[in-house]
Amino acid sequence: MYEFNYQKASSVADASAKLAASADGRLLAGGQTLIASMKMRLVAPSDLIDLAGVTALTAIESTPGGLKIGAMATHASVAASPLVSKAIPALATLANGIGDRMVRQMGTIGGSVANNDPAADYPAALVALGATVHTDKRQMPADSFFKGMYETALAAGEIVTAITFPVPKRAAYIKFKNPASRYAIVGVFVAQTATGVRVAVTGAGPGVFRVPAMEAALGANFASAALDGIAVSATDLNTDMHASSEYRAHLVGVMAKRAVECALAG
């Protein structure tokens, strides 16, 4: 790891000012991705601005717009929250399936969303539930927030403060996980919402994406059989040592059906 200056932020405004004043500063949330990347010298920030002291960002609350989860809420705290388990149990299950116990203790929803790893779990939940990303500058719908591999709509120095998830009628997330890292080889989040059925896929392509053909079929008949015969094209999907693009395309169909069954059993 290269050297850097470490600073602790006392508030979101303080973090923003410290970021602006640094040569090439980065926010530090749980560090579960950032510290690992710095150790491999993939990134070399001049400054780390630690958000851990900004306790206002850890809140999980019920609001008229849905469940609002602060950027610094850890995966463990989302998984253990009675509010989350009651309103959107699929989200608690998702959080409890990220990495392992120790990673969940440190890793945060804000860090995961800002990082937008193509195999991360949360992006599928945000897109399928039609969530809103709150930053220190504005609010954005999840559909326009995620921009492909490791890219988001965040401007330089912009800080994610919270995510609001509208409460769906039914939802479930099923992932086929990489047995070593537990990241999604393919993960599918299916949600029956006030504005229709939404199906979001992570792990399979360069970034999270929706499957309109599945959404239309499930909108007409919310049953796993409605997905029979709907194929996802393998063109544009990832191929790596873990799975070919054809296998991933096949898995999208299998995980989607399981998610529908899980949502119905729910």
Add this chain to the structure above:
Amino acid sequence: MQVSLTVNDKAVTADIPPRTLLVDFIRDHLNLTGTHVGCDTAQCGACTVHLNGHAIKSCNVLVLQAAGGQVVTIEGVTPADGTLHPMQEAFRQHHGLQCGFCTAGMVMSAIDLAGRHASLDDQTIRAELDGNLCRCTGYHNIVASVKAGAASMHQ
């Protein structure tokens, strides 16, 4: 940069470069070498310690992230009279270790999970120990040890 924290109930203050990992601080500055480094990439769990009561991987955390906090390592779970913690005793009784390299991390994770579950079945133990790898692969005995250790912790 100056850092102050509590390690195994003792207050420590040190002047360290900000890039110091918690595991390097524990091993190289405090000479507490019971905490191991297996992978150094947050995969294996050999470096597991407790930070403010919860298991974390100390190879993937800066010591500055633990500033002001309470850290407990494997050395800190053993009672002062030299006997073993019930979880350590269970690992001994049930042959839960072979080479012993993963054991400190396993025990730290196991104490954390025993604290969070009133009763434990094999499936829960296996799921919760997802982040601890044993290269000797003695998982059956590890699961048996954790079950027995948790039961005696809850007595």
